[in-house]
Amino acid sequence: MAAVSKPDVGDDALLSKLLSLLPPTSSLADTARSTSSSPAHSHPRLSVVLNPHAGARQAEASWRTAAALLHARGLSVDEEAVSRTERAGDGERIGRELRQRWSGDGERAQGREVLVVLGGDGTVHEVLNGLLLVGSGGIGGGGEDDDTLWEGAGRVEVILVPAGTANALYHHLFPPESPSYPPDAPAAPFHSLLSFLRSISSPPSPSSTSSSPVPTLLPLPLALNALPSPCPRRTLTTVVSSAALHAALLHDAEELRATHPGVERFKIAARQNVDRWWEGEVRLSGRLRRYDPATRAWVPAAGSPRASSGAVDGATDGDGARTVIGGPFAYLVAALVSRFEPSFVVAPFRSPSHPLAPHPERDGGRPSIDVVAIRPLRHAPTAALARGSEEDRRRAREGFVERVWSVTGGMYDGGSHVDEVYGEGEAAEEEGAEGRAVCEVWRAERVEWVPVAKDDDLKSRLVCLDGVLHDLGASGGSLRVRAVGGGLSSVRVWT
Numbered sequence: 001m002a003a004v005s006k007p008d009v010g011d012d013a014l015l016s017k018l019l020s021l022l023p024p025t026s027s028l029a030d031t032a033r034s035t036s037s038s039p040a041h042s043h044p045r046l047s048v049v050l051n052p053h054a055g056a057r058q059a060e061a062s063w064r065t066a067a068a069l070l071h072a073r074g075l076s077v078d079e080e081a082v083s084r085t086e087r088a089g090d091g092e093r094i095g096r097e098l099r100q101r102w103s104g105d106g107e108r109a110q111g112r113e114v115l116v117v118l119g120g121d122g123t124v125h126e127v128l129n130g131l132l133l134v135g136s137g138g139i140g141g142g143g144e145d146d147d148t149l150w151e152g153a154g155r156v157e158v159i160l161v162p163a164g165t166a167n168a169l170y171h172h173l174f175p176p177e178s179p180s181y182p183p184d185a186p187a188a189p190f191h192s193l194l195s196f197l198r199s200i201s202s203p204p205s206p207s208s209t210s211s212s213p214v215p216t217l218l219p220l221p222l223a224l225n226a227l228p229s230p231c232p233r234r235t236l237t238t239v240v241s242s243a244a245l246h247a248a249l250l251h252d253a254e255e256l257r258a259t260h261p262g263v264e265r266f267k268i269a270a271r272q273n274v275d276r277w278w279e280g281e282v283r284l285s286g287r288l289r290r291y292d293p294a295t296r297a298w299v300p301a302a303g304s305p306r307a308s309s310g311a312v313d314g315a316t317d318g319d320g321a322r323t324v325i326g327g328p329f330a331y332l333v334a335a336l337v338s339r340f341e342p343s344f345v346v347a348p349f350r351s352p353s354h355p356l357a358p359h360p361e362r363d364g365g366r367p368s369i370d371v372v373a374i375r376p377l378r379h380a381p382t383a384a385l386a387r388g389s390e391e392d393r394r395r396a397r398e399g400f401v402e403r404v405w406s407v408t409g410g411m412y413d414g415g416s417h418v419d420e421v422y423g424e425g426e427a428a429e430e431e432g433a434e435g436r437a438v439c440e441v442w443r444a445e446r447v448e449w450v451p452v453a454k455d456d457d458l459k460s461r462l463v464c465l466d467g468v469l470h471d472l473g474a475s476g477g478s479l480r481v482r483a484v485g486g487g488l489s490s491v492r493v494w495t
């Protein structure tokens with residue numbers, strides 16, 4: 001990083017507004033240099049990855065604003081430190097190259113690396129995979145535990161500038177319903193950058209920015225996904241691993257991208273798939289809990305699983321509980337973040353400010369994933385109908401659609417679906433409110449999805465990893481997901 005001439009400022013009024021949100025200081029670079037003995041303040045080196053193709057193609061414009069803001073605070077970025085993705089998948093190459101540069105001998109092998117990512121979730125996903133996933137690992141035999149994450153990850157600080165369509169990770173970190181992050185404010189895309197700049201400024205004066213959120217470096221939640229033969233590979237996720245409706249609708253939504261560039265394409269695609277059910281089972285293990293709508297708290301899940309069909313195993317494996325959840329499923333996601341769109345809150349307990357959020361101390365430093373599922377056969381009338389003829393089963397699926405819409409309505413209503421319970425006599429298993437939950441939520445360390453794969457039905461086998469679709473194949477392959485990160489050695493993001 002070196003100071004360069006003042007970049008283009010597309011919108012001076014916006015720049016002034018952003019500067020007014022920062023504490024006054026003569027030069028942040030001076031401040032950073034003068035306090036370089038402290039790791040938190042050591043001189044940061046900035047690199048930028050920009051996806052010009054993401055979302056509504058606003059990444060270049062956002063970068064002009066971000067660059068101007070950095071420049072105004074004495075932290076300009078050389079053009080050679082800015083990488084633009086040139087095609088799909090390019091983010092991974094750039095992430096790999098950054099790791100190689102940062103792991104070399106000399107100065108770059110230590111100290112802070114600040115990475116500004118301008119794109120959507122897909123861009124973040126690609127860059128982090130290239131940056132963090134090292135070694136060939138092995139999925140067979142030793143399982144996904146053979147994998148290694150780059151040991152230098154703890155030196156990397158990410159600044160997110162949302163430029164995609166959904167920007168789930170960004171809105172998870174800066175929820176638009178929070179008074180601190182009003183979605184229509186000019187600063188809305190720059191909260192992460194502002195936090196970083198606040199962190200290296202002199203302490204705020206009592207009158208200046210006392211209402212600003214305290215800048216925090218938050219470890220990014222990550223999961224390692226192992227895909228089966230014949231194309232075994234590992235992928236890191238930062239948002240979601242999913243199957244069933246979520247994966248199927250993303251498949252159809254991709255075909256709608258050209259005609260419907262905004263998030264409405266996801267709703268159209270959901271309507272095309274909402275009456276489908278997915279056969280298979282989910283295996284949960286590690287530290288395992290289940291949400292109880294009666295007490296609005298986590299309860300231990302071992303010994304208390306209730307599946308509508310299929311095997312149930314509540315055994316303890318020495319590393320926590322192990323439970324098998326039988327299908328069919330109408331909805332199934334393993335979420336790392338609270339939401340998949342700004343106000344589509346699928347896993348509310350992931351939200352950093354929620355009382356049931358993952359908590360490094362309470363969780364003993366163990367990372368987690370929240371599994372959110374809808375199993376139609378937990379609804380007694382639906383289960384009764386589904387036991388009949390093929391035609392009855394079709395009617396059962398159609399009849400259950402309104403339940404799925406009701407749950408997704410709750411997702412758009414701040415995440416209220418987690419407290420939706422069946423009425424008296426409606427639940428297939430009457431075991432208190434926990435048994436009557438329409439939508440089940442578990443928190444686990446490891447999740448395995450074992451679908452009943454059908455040769456002639458791609459959607460029965462599809463999984464979605466941060467928006468990227470994968471076919472598990474027709475030969476009985478499963479998706480294994482393991483929570484990683486969340487600790488001191490993780491990549492962290494400015495919030």
Ligand SMILES: Nc1ncnc2c1ncn2[C@@H]1O[C@H](COP(=O)(O)OP(=O)(O)OP(=O)(O)O)[C@@H](O)[C@H]1O
Pocket residue numbers: 051052053054055056085086087088089090091119120121122123124126163164165166167168467
């Ligand atoms: N120059 C490019 N041309 C075409 N595609 C690109 C280019 N650079 C990156 N891509 C691809 O663009 C895709 C979309 O990017 P990204 O996911 O960041 O935006 P989005 O889909 O609009 O947002 P979100 O994932 O937040 O909904 C990525 O899958 C990436 O591989």
